[in-house]
Amino acid sequence: MNRISEQELDLDTLAVRSGIERSQFNEHSEALYLTSSFVFDSAAQAAARFSGEEEGNVYARFTNPTVTAMQQRLAALEGAEACVATASGMAAIMSTVMALLSAGDHIVASRGLFGATQQLFSNILSRFGIETTFVPATDLVAYRAAVTPRTRLFFVESPSNPLTELVDIPAVAAIAHEAGVLLAVDNCFCSPALQQPLKLGADLVIHSATKYLDGQGRVLGGAVCGSKALVDEVFKFLRTAGPCISPFNAWVILKGLETLRIRMAAQSAAAHELASWLEAQPQVARVYYPGLPSHPQYELACRQQSSGGAIVSFEVHGGREEAWKVVDATRIVSITANLGDTKTTLTHPASTTHGRISPEAREASGIRESLLRLAVGLESVGDLKADLARGLALIA
Numbered sequence: 553m554n555r556i557s558e559q560e561l562d563l564d565t566l567a568v569r570s571g572i573e574r575s576q577f578n579e580h581s582e583a584l585y586l587t588s589s590f591v592f593d594s595a596a597q598a599a600a601r602f603s604g605e606e607e608g609n610v611y612a613r614f615t616n617p618t619v620t621a622m623q624q625r626l627a628a629l630e631g632a633e634a635c636v637a638t639a640s641g642m643a644a645i646m647s648t649v650m651a652l653l654s655a656g657d658h659i660v661a662s663r664g665l666f667g668a669t670q671q672l673f674s675n676i677l678s679r680f681g682i683e684t685t686f687v688p689a690t691d692l693v694a695y696r697a698a699v700t701p702r703t704r705l706f707f708v709e710s711p712s713n714p715l716t717e718l719v720d721i722p723a724v725a726a727i728a729h730e731a732g733v734l735l736a737v738d739n740c741f742c743s744p745a746l747q748q749p750l751k752l753g754a755d756l757v758i759h760s761a762t763k764y765l766d767g768q769g770r771v772l773g774g775a776v777c778g779s780k781a782l783v784d785e786v787f788k789f790l791r792t793a794g795p796c797i798s799p800f801n802a803w804v805i806l807k808g809l810e811t812l813r814i815r816m817a818a819q820s821a822a823a824h825e826l827a828s829w830l831e832a833q834p835q836v837a838r839v840y841y842p843g844l845p846s847h848p849q850y851e852l853a854c855r856q857q858s859s860g861g862a863i864v865s866f867e868v869h870g871g872r873e874e875a876w877k878v879v880d881a882t883r884i885v886s887i888t889a890n891l892g893d894t895k896t897t898l899t900h901p902a903s904t905t906h907g908r909i910s911p912e913a914r915e916a917s918g919i920r921e922s923l924l925r926l927a928v929g930l931e932s933v934g935d936l937k938a939d940l941a942r943g944l945a946l947i948a
């Protein structure tokens with residue numbers, strides 16, 4: 553869009569209109585450029601493109617017009633100067649760390665991160681001399697206390713999975729910046745439709761575009777958003793090391809971004825209604841949902857997010873047996889650990905996503921046998937209630 557400055561436009565407009573650069577055919581919808589390389593007019597142009605003297609596409613590991621469009625649109629939605637897309641959410645996290653840290657450096661991360669992120673930090677990066685200290689997500693004193701002279705990065709997720717603990721992003725950003733450290737926020741659960749971490753003080757936003765950005769469970773993708781200087785560093789790693797996104801996946805995600813806000817609004821509203829309803833069911837012991845006043849960080853959620861989001865976790869009275877009854881009685885919701893889809897999913901974390909953690913550590917982190925996580929999609933709320941009520945009725 554070159555006629556109006558993007559700063560003047562609302563998220564709804566940017567989601568549909570930003571990042572468009574039409575080809576000579578003047579197509580209305582964004583074109584999908586399935587090409588690995590690009591041709592030059594002359595030897596001189598080839599040389600200029602390779603040296604960086606002239607801007608333009610060279611090879612799709614570096615840039616591709618469809619990928620560029622997706623990056624520009626996501627940057628606009630996050631209010632970021634720049635964005636670089638990656639093959640997956642994990643590729644985005646790995647590329648950020650590889651680009652910005654070296655052996656001997658240190659990360660401070662909030663506890664309760666996505667499982668693969670925890671494993672990447674604990675078991676893989678540690679082999680390359682990068683150590684991570686995990687701190688309770690809500691304990692500001694612990695973040696400050698964990699900083700060492702080699703700390704380069706704070707990495708947090710808010711809300712956390714599955715207990716929906718919130719990280720106070722402005723407060724943690726202040727602690728990071730006081731120590732001269734960067735703050736990266738994995739914004740997968742909220743997406744820019746509900747939370748824009750850069751505006752709250754973060755330096756980098758990381759996405760698994762596989763979740764709400766595509767939003768329809770079709771492709772893997774990821775992204776890193778931030779200042780041009782920081783994103784350029786990630787891009788330099790990516791173009792050499794190669795965990796870049798397929799243009800096809802970027803095109804699917806580009807289309808997903810157009811409906812992101814209305815999907816998030818509808819899915820969050822449905823989640824809110826289900827959370828209130830669950831709280832009133834006699835078989836339900838506790839509901840975890842940042843949009844409810846019963847959430848211990850409700851006020852922070854109101855300040856930091858524009859709604860409670862689409863993930864609701866709840867404990868039933870009893871243990872694994874009772875929780876599994878609810879799962880097994882469903883006829884509509886999908887029994888799967890994925891989230892961020894138009895189709896509602898239900899997970900028993902203690903026996904799936906968090907199944908490999910020792911029972912003692914799991915209890916200590918609050919992930920009980922009675923806990924279920926619902927990632928609410930776009931089905932009718934009435935149908936979803938009936939689907940859950942069937943299982944709850946089996947609990948004495």
Ligand SMILES: *Cc1c(COP(=O)(O)O)cnc(C)c1O
Binds near residue numbers: 640666668773
């Ligand atoms: C799924 C997920 C990731 C990893 O994304 P992939 O696209 O599966 O690699 C990272 N962080 C969070 C919070 C996620 O839910």
